[in-house]
Amino acid sequence: MITARELMTADVTCVRASDTVMDAARAMARLGVGSLPIRGEDDTLKGMLTDRDIVVKVLAEGKDPVAMHAGELAQGDAVTVGVDDDVEAVLSAMAEHNVRRVPVLDGDDLVGIIAQADVARALPDRPVGDLLKAISTD
Template sequence: MTTARDIMTPDAECIGANESALLAAHKMAELGVGALPICGADERLKGVLTDRDIVVKVLAADKDPAEIKAGELAQGEAVTIGADDDASEILRTMSEHKVRRLPVIDGHTLVGMVAQADVARALPDPAVGDLVEALSVG
């Protein structure tokens, strides 16, 4: 059984909820990623910030990325996957919530991220095709 822990990118770096969208953009560029988990002062996951969030909610809205805090851009409760959840649960969760990236947690601790590309590399073609189709609709 393939689990989230097997296919995740480990050691995901957080952006602090009180850190700026500008710092988040720099961190994304430095790490070569399109999303960062948002963590609060309590080290708990508050959400996920994507490069698209920065473009649409900050830049296109004529807001100053140095002034907007990452935590202000978090939408509701973060959709996550447990480290020991199997691949079918990853597919179900991504499809149901129409997300391309999932923070992987072990208890309340962030241990990694699973992206659509990770799933594509790890699972058989038909399952990946179903996921891509589910995420592409609407």
């Protein structure tokens, strides 16, 4: 049984809730990623910030990315999986919530992130195809 621990990328860069959206955008560009977990000042996961969030909720609405904080874009609870969850639980969470990346928690600690590409590398074609179909509805 493959677990989230085996699928995840452990080296996760986060943005602080108090960081500006511009800082987050620059970090995404530097790292070549499309999303970053948002950590609160207490180090707990507050949500995920995506490049799409920045474009749609900040730039398209004429808001200032230098004045706006990443934490303002954290909406509700982030979809997460546990470090020991099996691959079926990971696939289910991604498909059910229509997300391409899911943070991995060990208790309350963020220990990794699983992207659609991580799943694609680890699994046979059929489950990957089903996942892609489920999360590519928009």
